[in-house]
Amino acid sequence: MLTNISAYVQEIGRAGRADSQAQAIMFYNGNDLAFKQMQANMKEYCKNNDKCKTEVVNEHFGFYKFDKPTICCNICKPDMSLEWEFSQLSISDPVGQQQ
């Protein structure tokens, strides 16, 4: 469970090792127990809808001047956002039990 920005950055950093590109998608639910156990900075990161996510992470670590990556985040490039309607999501075919 990721409870703070430092732990989150460590996890997303693993995705992009060896100069390979990676994409991080975070799912959270404000009513979930995991969300309630997060530190304030991680809750703010999750709820943030207006500030570049790269800026938030860098500022957390004290970096205020940095080169933004070409492909940054859903705030810098809104068409990267994913809108999921979970009420329409059906998990009726568990992995390994396809018919």
Ligand SMILES: [Zn+2]
């Ligand atoms: Zn950004």
